[in-house]
Amino acid sequence: MKKQQTYSYEELYEKNAKYLWNPFTQMKEYLADQPVIIERGEGRKLIDVQGREYWDGVSSVWLNVHGHRVPELDEAIREQLDKIAHSTLLGMANVPAVLLAEKLVQIAPPGLSKVFFSDSGAEAVEIALKIAFQYWRNLGRPEKDSFLTMKEAYHGDTVGAVSVGAIDMFHKMYAPLLFPSIKVPFPTLYRHPYELADEKQVVQRYLAEMEAVMAAQAHRIAALIVEPVQGAGGMIPMPKGYLKALRELCNQYDILLIVDEVATGFGRTGKMFACEHDGVTPDVMSVAKGITGGYLPIAATLATDRIYDAFYADYEEFKTLYHGHSYTGNQLGCAVALANLELFESRHLVEHVTKSADHLADQLNSLRELKHVGDIRQKGFMIGIELVADRTTKQAYPFAKRMGVKVARRCRELGMLLRPLGDVVVFMPPLASTIEELDSMVKILYQAIAEVTLDDERQSAGV
Numbered sequence: 001m002k003k004q005q006t007y008s009y010e011e012l013y014e015k016n017a018k019y020l021w022n023p024f025t026q027m028k029e030y031l032a033d034q035p036v037i038i039e040r041g042e043g044r045k046l047i048d049v050q051g052r053e054y055w056d057g058v059s060s061v062w063l064n065v066h067g068h069r070v071p072e073l074d075e076a077i078r079e080q081l082d083k084i085a086h087s088t089l090l091g092m093a094n095v096p097a098v099l100l101a102e103k104l105v106q107i108a109p110p111g112l113s114k115v116f117f118s119d120s121g122a123e124a125v126e127i128a129l130k131i132a133f134q135y136w137r138n139l140g141r142p143e144k145d146s147f148l149t150m151k152e153a154y155h156g157d158t159v160g161a162v163s164v165g166a167i168d169m170f171h172k173m174y175a176p177l178l179f180p181s182i183k184v185p186f187p188t189l190y191r192h193p194y195e196l197a198d199e200k201q202v203v204q205r206y207l208a209e210m211e212a213v214m215a216a217q218a219h220r221i222a223a224l225i226v227e228p229v230q231g232a233g234g235m236i237p238m239p240k241g242y243l244k245a246l247r248e249l250c251n252q253y254d255i256l257l258i259v260d261e262v263a264t265g266f267g268r269t270g271k272m273f274a275c276e277h278d279g280v281t282p283d284v285m286s287v288a289k290g291i292t293g294g295y296l297p298i299a300a301t302l303a304t305d306r307i308y309d310a311f312y313a314d315y316e317e318f319k320t321l322y323h324g325h326s327y328t329g330n331q332l333g334c335a336v337a338l339a340n341l342e343l344f345e346s347r348h349l350v351e352h353v354t355k356s357a358d359h360l361a362d363q364l365n366s367l368r369e370l371k372h373v374g375d376i377r378q379k380g381f382m383i384g385i386e387l388v389a390d391r392t393t394k395q396a397y398p399f400a401k402r403m404g405v406k407v408a409r410r411c412r413e414l415g416m417l418l419r420p421l422g423d424v425v426v427f428m429p430p431l432a433s434t435i436e437e438l439d440s441m442v443k444i445l446y447q448a449i450a451e452v453t454l455d456d457e458r459q460s461a462g463v
């Protein structure tokens with residue numbers, strides 16, 4: 001067998017600069033910053049072509065579950081390779097796709113009974129939107145054609161997903177390309193517009209705003225789409241009970257509820273799905289990321305019988321869901337997803353996250369000693385640390401200071417890879433990280449934040 005040729009860092013850098021356009025990346029800044037080029041992974045660590053090791057502090061974009069090079073997952077792919085790599089789900093099926101669909105229904109919130117596969121989180125969202133839109137058409141109610149979404153929402157980068165997104169920096173420039181959606185505030189407790197101190201009252205006000213919009217416009221709203229923890233919008237968990245209240249409002253106003261569990265699904269928040277914290281079953285649920293443990297691009301959109309039945313008809317009625325991708329239900333991906341879900345069970349991984357999250361919360365508390373840590377938000381292993389110029393007034397740092405980026409750079413020097421969201425330092429360790437590993441990662445976080453914020457203070461004071 002031909003061995004892969006090895007290249008020096010300099011050669012690979014040249015080729016990256018010449019040929020590769022990285023996602024969500026200002027290439028000018030990236031290329032000036034001696035980018036890391038990964039060659040290998042081992043457990044919770046990534047190893048670059050120069051042999052440097054880093055903690056995978058954001059689980060390779062929020063999706064790694066057990067770590068890298070997991071023997072059981074490697075083996076599942078090899079075993080499937082001996083049978084077939086890919087066929088199609090268009091008009092036929094395959095063994096691992098059927099078994100994975102069954103498994104997903106078994107572990108999903110009760111009532112979600114059908115699984116539609118795709119290849120990325122954005123697609124799983126697009127499909128959810130198309131299902132909700134067509135559901136009302138199939139029922140003869142085409143006027144219900146609009147979507148309710150949350151301010152600062154993020155649901156992926158394809159045009160439909162961007163249409164229900166609401167992060168100005170990422171989405172605004174595409175506005176002429178998008179379909180309109182109705183945006184309602186997400187219940188953020190750290191920064192909210194109400195002059196109220198009591199959190200319960202603040203939550204009530206947010207809910208009242210939501211209800212007012214539904215009451216006025218339910219006749220034209222197909223669905224509400226929500227993230228249980230607003231991810232790219234700043235790592236903000238919904239207050240306890242909020243999703244349940246939304247479920248009830250959706251029932252009351254005859255609006256479908258789509259829950260985007262792309263980031264929160266598969267144990268990330270300390271339950272298999274974040275909906276479970278509130279005992280909620282959505283009408284449609286989108287999942288991706290952790291489904292294959294971080295190995296291969298598989299995503300899924302789950303729906304209830306009520307939804308599926310609205311599409312089940314004679315062909316001539318044109319109620320078919322006209323959607324599908326070439327690689328949908330890919331056998332290698334489904335096989336590794338099945339092996340991943342088996343490991344979740346045999347290793348009691350969700351329980352591990354729940355237990356370790358308390359320890360992690362204690363460790364993260366140490367960061368509060370640092371006076372520029374404004375807020376620490378945590379749901380399981382999904383963590384955002386918001387840096388502020390002034391903790392008392394919650395004044396943000398000027399954008400140009402790029403404090404989040406500076407902290408990530410320092411973490412990298414100290415041996416951990418992170419990717420911030422503005423001045424929110426995102427920390428999403430692989431779910432199987434041990435207590436010792438988590439402690440090591442938090443130590444790096446502490447040192448990086450302490451040094452970068454102190455450095456900034458010194459520069460501001462002209463020292």
Ligand code: PMP
Pocket residue numbers: 062120121122123125154155156157227231232260261262263288289
């Ligand atoms: N929805 C949410 C909530 C996400 O966080 C993401 C990705 N971070 C997506 C959708 C899009 O997923 P993908 O990048 O796999 O398209």
